[in-house]
Amino acid sequence: MRLSYSALDSFQNCSLKYKFQNIDKVKEPKSKEAVFGTLVHGTLKFIHTPSLLPPKLEDALDYFSRNWNSDVFEDELEERNAFSMGVAMIQQYYKKNDISDANIVDLESRFAIEITNPKDGASHIISGIIDRIDKTEDGYEIIDYKTTKKMPSQDKVDNDLQLSVYLNAFLARYPKEIERLDKVTVSLYYLKHGVKLSSTRTLEQLNTAKQLFLDVIAEIEKGVFVPNVTPLCDWCGYQKMCPMWKHKFKETRKIDSEEVNRAIEDYINLKSAITSTKTQLAELQEKINDYMAQEGVDRVFSNEGIIAQTLRKTYKYDEQQLREILEPLDKWESVLKVDGIALKKIMGTISPTARQNIENAKVIDKETKSLTVKKK
Numbered sequence: 118m119r120l121s122y123s124a125l126d127s128f129q130n131c132s133l134k135y136k137f138q139n140i141d142k143v144k145e146p147k148s149k150e151a152v153f154g155t156l157v158h159g160t161l162k163f164i165h166t167p168s169l170l171p172p173k174l175e176d177a178l179d180y181f182s183r184n185w186n187s188d189v190f191e192d193e194l195e196e197r198n199a200f201s202m203g204v205a206m207i208q209q210y211y212k213k214n215d216i217s218d219a220n221i222v223d224l225e226s227r228f229a230i231e232i233t234n235p236k237d238g239a240s241h242i243i244s245g246i247i248d249r250i251d252k253t254e255d256g257y258e259i260i261d262y263k264t265t266k267k268m269p270s271q272d273k274v275d276n277d278l279q280l281s282v283y284l285n286a287f288l289a290r291y292p293k294e295i296e297r298l299d300k301v302t303v304s305l306y307y308l309k310h311g312v313k314l315s316s317t318r319t320l321e322q323l324n325t326a327k328q329l330f331l332d333v334i335a336e337i338e339k340g341v342f343v344p345n346v347t348p349l350c351d352w353c354g355y356q357k358m359c360p361m362w363k364h365k366f367k368e369t370r371k372i373d374s375e376e377v378n379r380a381i382e383d384y385i386n387l388k389s390a391i392t393s394t395k396t397q398l399a400e401l402q403e404k405i406n407d408y409m410a411q412e413g414v415d416r417v418f419s420n421e422g423i424i425a426q427t428l429r430k431t432y433k434y435d436e437q438q439l440r441e442i443l444e445p446l447d448k449w450e451s452v453l454k455v456d457g458i459a460l461k462k463i464m465g466t467i468s469p470t471a472r473q474n475i476e477n478a479k480v481i482d483k484e485t486k487s488l489t490v491k492k493k
């Protein structure tokens with residue numbers, strides 16, 4: 118299989134988006150966020166393209182505004198906010214970096230590397246573009262620019278698959294550097310915050326990344342593509358086709374079925390009434406409990422009825438004792454079951470390979486449909 122890194126990333130974030138893009142081959146209408154990101158990347162390329170005199174801040178801002186595309190924004194306010202954000206990113210970039218001092222080896226560097234599955238010998242190709250490769254004092258730095266607002270934790274950067282894939286691609290071009298891996302830095306540069314998060318990789322981590330890539334290929338080959346609603350949906354150009362979003366864009370949505378419309382509105386209102394009733398009930402309960410404690414009574418009377426206080430106990434068992442009783446009866450194994458919450462808690466403490474193996478061991482237990490409400 119041939120796969121671009123962005124396709125792999127799409128699949129990991131939302132397999133349905135991957136399907137639209139790579140299987141159905143529906144050209145993705147550019148979202149405003151994607152257009153914005155492309156222009157900021159283009160401006161950084163303009164800033165660092167070798168020239169006699171590196172562009173000044175005014176030149177970079179001029180490039181940015183000349184290539185600005187107003188068409189993708191819904192209104193003037195939205196456009197103004199995005200434009201100011203871009204300007205602020207570039208200004209900050211100049212403030213924090215000495216443009217003439219950068220020792221850049223390559224910009225928007227294209228790669229295609231082959232990864233072979235040791236199990237079946239099948240070869241796959243992953244391609245992509247590395248934003249920037251720098252020569253540092255004693256090694257290299259691979260940089261990927263990000264225009265998103267949210268920054269990841271250092272732990273996520275240390276295990277970021279994209280950076281590992283980029284480093285594998287870099288090593289395919291500079292194989293000798295494998296002996297000096299600690300001198301090759303991989304960085305995510307968050308332009309909005311002007312912060313660069315850096316990391317390095319061990320050979321083991323790079324091999325893990327290859328295995329993760331093979332695992333993703335195996336998942337894709339299963340052919341199951343489901344929507345996954347996350348903040349990244351804001352960047353997705355397929356919202357109008359996606360079952361999780363397309364109703365929002367249905368022009369006749371307000372009039373096509375009065376009955377359904379009313380049911381949706383009533384459901385939303387009832388749900389929010391239930392939430393506020395629950396809060397009220399908790400407050401009243403606290404007051405009544407306090408009153409009962411003060412009066413030393415377990416029941417209170419009013420014209421409306423009687424409220425009784427009952428003590429409900431929940432129990433847990435001593436595991437050792439239970440085991441000693443059940444094991445001789447050959448029943449211990451039948452009461453053991455995997456605790457999903459406990460499993461989630463240990464996930465951050467185990468190796469990426471073990472994490473991936475656990476993910477692979479996941480099977481659907483049961484499926485139920487429920488409605489969740491996000492009130493405007």
Ligand code: SF4
Nearest residue numbers: 131344345350353359
């Ligand atoms: S809108 Fe969100 S859920 Fe739908 S395809 Fe795009 S990323 Fe997936």
